[in-house]
Amino acid sequence: MTPAARIQAAIDVLDAVLAGEAAERALTNWARASRFAGSGDRAGLRDLVFDALRCLRSYAALGGARTGRGLMLGALRAAGEDPAALFGAGPYAPAALLPDEAGHQPAPLTRAERLDLPNWLLDRFDLSLGPDAEAAALALRSRAPVFVRVNQSKASLTGTMARLAQDQIAARRHGDIDCALEITENARKLQNSGAFADGWIELQDASSQAAVRRVPLAAGQSVLDFCAGGGGKALAFADRGAVVTAHDISPERMGDIPRRAARAGQQIRVEPDAAALGRFDVVFCDAPCSGSGTWRRAPEAKWRLTPERLEALRAMQAEVLRAAATHVRPGGLLAYATCSVLTEENAAQVAAFRAERPQFDLLDDMKTLPGPAGDGFYLAVMKDAG
Numbered sequence: 001m002t003p004a005a006r007i008q009a010a011i012d013v014l015d016a017v018l019a020g021e022a023a024e025r026a027l028t029n030w031a032r033a034s035r036f037a038g039s040g041d042r043a044g045l046r047d048l049v050f051d052a053l054r055c056l057r058s059y060a061a062l063g064g065a066r067t068g069r070g071l072m073l074g075a076l077r078a079a080g081e082d083p084a085a086l087f088g089a090g091p092y093a094p095a096a097l098l099p100d101e102a103g104h105q106p107a108p109l110t111r112a113e114r115l116d117l118p119n120w121l122l123d124r125f126d127l128s129l130g131p132d133a134e135a136a137a138l139a140l141r142s143r144a145p146v147f148v149r150v151n152q153s154k155a156s157l158t159g160t161m162a163r164l165a166q167d168q169i170a171a172r173r174h175g176d177i178d179c180a181l182e183i184t185e186n187a188r189k190l191q192n193s194g195a196f197a198d199g200w201i202e203l204q205d206a207s208s209q210a211a212v213r214r215v216p217l218a219a220g221q222s223v224l225d226f227c228a229g230g231g232g233k234a235l236a237f238a239d240r241g242a243v244v245t246a247h248d249i250s251p252e253r254m255g256d257i258p259r260r261a262a263r264a265g266q267q268i269r270v271e272p273d274a275a276a277l278g279r280f281d282v283v284f285c286d287a288p289c290s291g292s293g294t295w296r297r298a299p300e301a302k303w304r305l306t307p308e309r310l311e312a313l314r315a316m317q318a319e320v321l322r323a324a325a326t327h328v329r330p331g332g333l334l335a336y337a338t339c340s341v342l343t344e345e346n347a348a349q350v351a352a353f354r355a356e357r358p359q360f361d362l363l364d365d366m367k368t369l370p371g372p373a374g375d376g377f378y379l380a381v382m383k384d385a386g
Helices: 003-018 023-033 039-054 056-063 068-078 111-115 119-139 157-166 187-192 206-214 232-239 257-264 300-304 307-325 347-356
Strands: 146-150 170-173 180-185 201-203 222-225 243-246 268-270 280-286 328-338 360-368 377-384
Touching (some): 003 023, 003 039, 003 068, 023 039, 039 056, 039 068, 111 119, 146 187, 146 206, 157 170, 157 180, 180 187, 180 206, 187 201, 206 360, 232 257, 232 280, 257 268, 280 307, 307 347, 328 347, 347 360, 347 377
Parallel strands (some): 222 243, 222 280, 243 268, 280 328
Antiparallel strands (some): 146 180, 146 201, 170 180, 328 377, 360 377
């Protein structure tokens, strides 16, 4: 595909996303209908679409419209390129610029447009992050780094880096996490690599890895991953020598855990019935949240979040936290985590819970911001002191 044809494809996919379709589904539907497109075309299209979604407000302002066409015009102008060189450049290119498009003179960007945040979220970022708000918002406009967790029961960091290099995948150590590697070249080859097939690595963001490592744990202790999802953190706890049970209110989300555990050489009990769980030394509760720390990876979520949806999530978090606490043995630990940067989902949620359950002492908390070192993440570790 020519660069102009990719721009037109991006316009089509973005229009579908703006109409309510999930970005991944829209890209898949396009690929199924466009069998002529090679892997390079699909990857290039994906980059165009996700870059536009990360920068939706600023690109729309620069392009003159919140449409697929407007976003691609804005993307080219943001990059210092002349849209006229691609629009109208051949049979598969977008239609030539209309006079109002060619003559569009964008007004100076507002702060919310420059930071690519909805207006209602700007104040919440400021209240939650203070002087770090702008840096965090700007980080969410760029692509996220790719990290893997090395399964230390199978491989070393040095050996894994050498194994990845055999598949032309370059990696470097993460400075603070002893099981983390950052992928610096050919990340798209990871899931076809020998290291992945043999269970040496799992895709997991550095901040998520740091949270698991931060929870105090002795080998052989029991851990309940209460909102397990696909099981990434359950696998990380198992690699630390824990006896792990995975639970999720939506059991279908845990469908891949047995396969992933077998590949990693770990055993994880998958228990969909909350009544059958019992009590544990550690209960890890990665609660449903806005995902505001991970919007680089799922950028359309930033634009679909509403104040009403955030309030519903906060109510759900409180309910999930109360339910998770019932599975902590006396003297055990409750770890509450989100991938949000908003205080109302994090420290405020923990404070409200402890006001209800004063027997839970706060031992530790951790907050990371989106940036080169990983995603935005929050963790609070509490002990049931009885």
